[in-house]
Amino acid sequence: MRKRIVVGNWKMNMNNSAAHSLFQSLNNAEIVSSTKIIIAPPSVYLSGFSSNKSKNIYLAAQNCSDNENGAYTGEISASMLYSIGVGYSLVGHSERRQYQNESDLLLKQKINVLIENKVIPIFCCGENLDKRESGDFYKVIQSQLENSLFHLSNSEIKEVVIAYEPVWAIGTGVTASPGQAQEIHAFIRSLLVERYSLETAEEISILYGGSCNASNAKELFMNKDVDGGLIGGAALDVDSFSAIIKSF
Ligand code: PEP
Numbered sequence: 001m002r003k004r005i006v007v008g009n010w011k012m013n014m015n016n017s018a019a020h021s022l023f024q025s026l027n028n029a030e031i032v033s034s035t036k037i038i039i040a041p042p043s044v045y046l047s048g049f050s051s052n053k054s055k056n057i058y059l060a061a062q063n064c065s066d067n068e069n070g071a072y073t074g075e076i077s078a079s080m081l082y083s084i085g086v087g088y089s090l091v092g093h094s095e096r097r098q099y100q101n102e103s104d105l106l107l108k109q110k111i112n113v114l115i116e117n118k119v120i121p122i123f124c125c126g127e128n129l130d131k132r133e134s135g136d137f138y139k140v141i142q143s144q145l146e147n148s149l150f151h152l153s154n155s156e157i158k159e160v161v162i163a164y165e166p167v168w169a170i171g172t173g174v175t176a177s178p179g180q181a182q183e184i185h186a187f188i189r190s191l192l193v194e195r196y197s198l199e200t201a202e203e204i205s206i207l208y209g210g211s212c213n214a215s216n217a218k219e220l221f222m223n224k225d226v227d228g229g230l231i232g233g234a235a236l237d238v239d240s241f242s243a244i245i246k247s248f
Contacts (some may be wrong), residue, residue: 002205004221005161007013007038007060007122007243008235009090009209019045025238027054031245037230038088038122043076050085056072060088060122063096066109068116078117089114090230091121092148094128094167102148111148115156122161122230123149124209125188129168130186137166141184150195155168157196162188162206168208171232177221181208187226214240217247 014022019041031037040060041049050059065075079087085140091114100234107123114121125144127137141164149160164184169176176184185206208220209230220226228248234240 002227004035004201005038005205006035007088007090007163007207007228007230008179008241009062009093009230009232009237010039010041011095011232012064012234014042016045018222020040020048022080022236022238023049023052026057026241027052029238029242030054031056031242033245035245035248037245040088040090046081047084051173058088059086060090061086061119062090062093064089064091064110064112064114064119066106068113078114078119081119082117082143086118086119088122089162090124090163093129094126094143094165094170096126098115098167101177102106104144107148108151109126111152111160115152115159120159120161122163122207124163124165124230126165126167126170126210132166132168136185137184141188143151145188145191150191154196154200158200158203159190160204162204163209164188164206165209165230171211173211175211175213175216175220178223181220181226185223189225212244212245217244221248 014185034149036061040062055235061081064078069077091110096102103126127140131140168174191200205227207228207230208226212229212231213234
């Protein structure tokens with residue numbers, strides 16, 4: 001059964017007191033929902049949040065190293081994340097693909113190291129505006145999945161969460177229409193059926209990300225193949241994030 005999931009990606013926002021106060025508000029909000037709530041704060045806050053979180057909130061890193069451990073100054077390993085109770089990590093967010101030049105091959109290595117260390121990857125894929133306008137977006141998404149994810153075994157891929165995030169919708173205020181989101185989610189699921197099986201494809205949650213907010217979440221989440229959202233800007237406010245969680 002596919003899980004409903006809402007992830008809040010805080011990106012590089014908020015100093016210590018603001019971050020703790022938002023996290024405390026989420027902890028106290030007692031959001032009654034069968035939806036899995038995952039928060040991805042800047043990594044400096046993960047350890048503190050991990051020891052103070054309520055049981056219905058899970059934590060994700062925004063990134064992790066592609067190496068196990070060793071002389072990689074500034075990096076954080078998957079085993080470190082696991083050791084402080086962080087169960088998830090974003091992989092391949094478009095901002096990292098763009099600003100850190102993360103390649104499909106590097107992302108494949110990150111996926112492997114996360115799975116080996118029992119941290120669940122939230123794999124982000126999506127096309128930029130040029131590819132949307134030229135109509136080549138199916139090819140882009142297919143190659144991102146094939147190059148970084150489809151080497152996994154049947155049992156490994158079932159652990160992964162996929163997020164479709166059209167780059168032209170991230171942080172722009174332009175959201176994919178419910179029809180556009182459903183079309184790509186169904187396409188991703190069909191690739192999972194082809195590469196694995198219908199049973200496997202039906203166990204993998206596919207989230208939508210890109211200017212999703214309290215006003216449009218419901219019409220996005222009501223689509224058959226949309227299992228939740230990866231939320232950026234709207235995750236920085238407890239009321240809008242709570243409203244999104246309740247939008248199923
Ligand atoms: C994101 O950062 O993954 C994202 C979807 O951002 P926003 O919701 O701000 O578009």
